[in-house]
Every structure is written in C-alpha cells, then in structure tokens.
Amino acid sequence: MTSFKSQEHYIESLHLLKNKDRLVCVGFYGKKEEYRLNGVCMYDINPENLETNFNKFNNFSDEFMNDKYGNREGKKKRKKEKGINNVDFKGVYLMGNNDIVVNAEEFYITTHSYTDANGNWNTRTIYHYNDIMAMRLDADGNIKWARNINKAQVGTVNSSYTSLPIEESTHFFINCSDNVKKISADRIAFKQTSSKKSNLYVISIDGDGNFDYKKLIDDKESKVYYKVNDGVININNQSVFLLGERKRNGRILKLQVN
Template identity: 40%
Template sequence: MKKILLGIVFTMLSWQSFAQDIPFNIQKSDVFKDEYKHSTIVLAENDGNGGVIIIRSYQGGMFSSGVGYYFEHYDASLKLIKEYDYSMKYSDVERQSSVLGLIMNGQNINIVDFLYNRDQKAYICSAITANIADFNFTKKELFRLSSDEIKQFSFFSSFSGFDGDSGASMIINEDKTAFAITIDIKDKTTETHKIFLYDNKLNQKFEHVFKRDIKDRKFRYENIDVSKDGSALYLLGKVYTDEKKKKKEGGKYQYELTRITKDSEKTQVFDTDEHFAASLKTIVFTDRLTCIGFYSDRNDSRFKGISYFELDPVTLDIRKSKFNPFTEQFMIDKYGKDKDKELKNLSFRRIIVTANNEIVFNAEEFYIITNYVSTPQGSYTTTTYHYDDIVSARISTAGDIVWARNINKRQATGGDDSYISYTSTAKGGDAYFFINTGEKVKKLSNDRIQFGQTSTKHSNLNIIRIKQNGDFDYQEILDDKDNEVPFMVSNGVLSDNSVFFIGRKGKKKQLLKVTL
C-alpha cells in the first residue's frame, strides 16, 4: 500500500512539474463589431509611444462582399484612438488582383498590389501608400509586364508542364528596410524569374532576370531572401539534373543558392550526399548564410534529423555541412522511449533567430486525409486537415543541435485552421509557443503530455516555454469561460516582445496582446 501511495505522489509531482509560472502580461481591447465577419491581422507596428498600429485584412462573405483593410491605432492600454476602413476597389478591366504584402516606412504604409489589366494586356504592380495620420491614399506604379511574358495565374497551369511556383510573391527582409518581388516567367525550356528589389521608400534598387538552363518543372523554387542591408538577394532552388539521376544513394537532386546584386550573379551548388533532404530554408545573417532543413536516410518524406549548411554571404563558399540526428530526448518525447524511427509529414513553421544568433527551427506534423463516403442518398468526399505534433530544435552557431523537443498535439479541422496549430516566438534564449486546447491536457506515458482538439466553443489559450537548456513547461493563460470570443492562435503577429491575436465569434471581435 505504501508503494502504491508513493507511486501516486511521484506521478502527481511529475505531472505538476510541467506547469510553471511563466512571466507574461495580458491586455485586451474592448469587444467590437465589424461589417465584415472574416478578418486577419497582417501587421502590428509600435507607434513609438507605447501604442500600436494594427492592420487587419478583411474579406466579405455571401451577404457582404468586399475586400480591404482596417487600420487601427491603439494606445498603450489597447484603447482605440483612430480607425480607418480602406476598401480595395478595381475597375471592370482589372482582373486577378492580389495584394502581395504590406510594408511600413515610418508613418507611411505601403500596400503592394498586383493585377491584370485586360485593356492594356499587362500585369501591373503598384504601391498604394498613405500616412497613418490622415489615410490619404495615393497610387504609384512600380512595374508592369506584358501578358505574353508572364505565366498565367490559373490552376490550369498545373497541367501545362510547368512547375508549381507560378505567380508573384513578395519577400521582406528581417529589418523591414527592403523588399523583393519575384515573378515566374513563362518558359518551358528554361527556369526564368524576373526579380525586382525596392527599399521601403519604394525606390527601385535593381531588376534582374534569373535564368537556369533546365526545364521549368525540374527546377523547384525553394525560397528567396533579402540581405539585412537590402542590397542583395539569395535565391535557393532544388534542381533535378541528369547527372544526379545516376546517384546510387540519397536524393537525386542538388541545391543551388544564387546571390544576386545590382551588378553580379553568383551560384553555389551543394548536395546532401547520401541523405535525402525534402526542402531547405535560407536564413540570412550579417556574417554568414545558412540553409537548414530536415533530412532522411530512407526517402524524401521520412525525417531522421536536421541538416545544416553554412556559407559565406558574399563568396558563397561552403564553410560547414552537418547532418544532426534527432536527440535521444526528442525520440522519448515523440514515442515514449528511444526508438529508431523516422518522422514524416513535417511542414516548416516560423524560424526564430535568438539574441545570440542561434536558430530555433520549428515545424509541425501536417497532413491531409480525404475519405469517400457512400450513403443511400448519394456519395461525397470529406477532407480533414491534421495539425499534430510541434517539432522544435535549437541550433548553435556552430551548426550543432543544442536541444530538440517534440510537443505532442492532436488537432484537426475540416476547414478553418485559425483556432488550431500555433504561433511561436522567442525572448532571450527561450522559445515560446501559443496554442489553443479545448480540453484538459492529457497525460501520456513516460511523463509526457499531449494537447488536444479545440473549437470555437471550447478554446483555452496556453503558452509553452522551452528554456535554454531544453526543459519545457506550459501554463494556461486564458480560459474560454473568461472570454467572450475565442482567439485565432495560428494567426498571431509579432511586434517587439508582444504577440497580437484577433478573436472572433460571429461579427463580435476582440484584440489580445500577450507581452513576454
């Protein structure tokens, strides 16, 4: 009997050791209503006086059509000072409109818009600019391309023999001083991108045509980054060459990183040797350039660890190449004991650079299941989107794993994913994750825990902290019983040491600020 009681006490102590006091501060705005039901925070900027500028995009539904932005200025107590509704309006000849992104320059906000003008037979990129003091919007054309030159914006392009990177995208550097716009150009025999680089004052630094002498579908565009000083671009591609087809082991492809400036273009080719690396992400530092991703020894979709490449940011010379297997602690987190298994279905999430330039690399187990259902009334298909375990690893400046942890989570949705998944950030040397759970945290074997399903009716906001040494704890910071609205935890926006969330229940909304 004594042994049983000691066992119960030990289990309770182990369970309670997860829940700790994590320092944070919460502020809420007043509950308000908008004309448009659906809105998402796209930008949060400090106003310099303790307040914040919040920009939300909105989209109308069946009974209230419209697309635009709410501009809101809040004081330090999250009291609304000023608001402005800007509706995106287009003429009858303007089609396929898409806002690529927003960037601020002091008190000026720039909305970068891309659309097709039917009469002029041209794709036109413009910046719609206003000062937040008066919201007097003006429009400036940045560039245009003929319809014959650019690849069409259509789902039909997936059947045309091209790769899947068609369209336009906007990339902003970390310091928000510059941005690039890349356009995939129509060419079946040559991978071609036209790239434009601007500073945040809308001055064009250069335009460049990137070409790779290989069929479009054999070049997979991974990502593009803008240097911290806003003078160079780094384009990473995954290339399937005839030479790599002959490899006996590992992925039959190579990665190519190209540095582009106003006057030069330089490419570095590197291989993952006998390993498989499904995808890599580029992280730009002042004195180094890193490419990081998951790798496997079996195939492109089952992962065994984290690959790390370090290059000189100017010459692109490879300084380091490492393949770090997941730690024993990670495997215990995941499976309950150390097992020789590989993960699958990992999708990149936010990558964080800490104060001492270490990397916190985050991912999530994401997969889609489609079921065919047959009933006497007819047949139909159901699609379920699964957002499961959080994978997080801290990588030292030498490229080694400091720690790797798996946070068990089981969440799924048939459509709106705003209330599930997570938002991550860092302060000092600690990593933080914000997630919703609709039930009590479940205890697993080997002193593990699992966060479960949430919904708009039952949504408790939790914060998880992984400390510098890899230990993690968690704390519930908002109970759904204390909230008028559930908060869209996957759409958090960062500003300094704060994370902003929008909550919604019908047209009823509320802004939440969590400061670490």
C-alpha cells in the same frame, strides 16, 4: 550558386536565413533510400560567393524521440516508421547570438469520399495539425536542445500555433482543452478542443530544453477564440498579437512576454 545535394542524406524543407553578416540554410534530413526525416541539418553559406563554409548534420536526440514515442513502448513504433514525415516549418529564426531556432509541425491533409442519403458522392477534406517539433542549434550547427510536444488537432479554425523566441527561451501559443493529458515518460499531450471551448495556453521551453505550460485565457472568460495559426510576432518588443473572433464578436489580443 551552391548545391545541397548529398550522397548520404535525403534533404527536405530547407529554410534560408540571413542577418547582418551571416547566411545559413537549415532544414531536415533522413536516410536517402527511406525518405523519412531523422535529423536537422545546417549549411553555413558565404553571402558573397554562395560557397558552403561548412555543414552540420544532427540526428534527432534520444530526448526528442522519447518525447514523441515514449521510452520502452515506443521503440517498436520508432523502428516501424523509420523516421518522421509531413513536417511543415512554422517559424525559423536566426538569433542575435547566431543561434538558430527551428519550430515545425507535423501537418498533412486527408480526403474521404462518401455517399449521402441521395446516393451522391461527396469528398471531405480534413487538415491535420499534429506534434510540435522544436529545436535550437548553436552557431556551429550543434543541437543545444530538441523537444517534441504531443498534440493532435484537426480543422483550420483553432488548430496549430504561433511561436515566439525570446533570448534563450521559446514560447508557443496554442488552443486546447482543459484536459491536458499526462502520458508516459514524463510527457504531456495537448488535446483537441472545439472553437467554443478554446482555452488559450502558452508552452515555454527554456535554455536547457525544459518545458512548462500555463493557461492564459479560459474559454469561459472570453467571447472569442484566438487564431493561433496566424499570430503576428514582434521579437524586439517580445510580444505577439492574436486575432480573436466568434460570430459577430471580434478582438485583438496583445501578449507581452517578460
């Protein structure tokens, strides 16, 4: 048995990974007294006796924080929030070269109470799917790159994403509107859209941490929207399957990534 207690860090959301001869835990951490997330950590575990061979703690890079908050105008917000919270793993992978790919998302739920026209109290639950957090660690736990992709979505129908790592690149399949927004510091924000106007996009991050995006299917060309929050991936075959539906129409889409 091994313990992940730390005198210096608050550790959250560890994820266990194993391949033929390696066992690792990867997750997020922050300052113990603040309980916000400020970096990514990795524990290399001996699979025979479960003792820790070594660990590595990496603060989120300046590039990652600039992606999220911007350069100058984001400094006050970064200081005020003291880190990130409400992070949910979406895909964590131990690659063939022992790199670790971590894909996560800011996710939280809010509830709102109100009275209807008859004076009855009702409660509405809203699901929030915000920024994509993506990073790649080398075999020693050092960050090779870390990027934040800005988005804000609500509802479960066409929100969130499916990720697929292929060799040195990682691909994200999301629904968004035509109005991809360019914001400060060379950043891009993907905007919320309804299921009736869901355009299927792929965002790709290469081995150097550079990202690009491309529209795959326009809503005018499809009778369905695709459930990107529940895609099925095949890393060996470099493909992803997405279920599409709208009213009585149903489709299965296979995307092959070259």
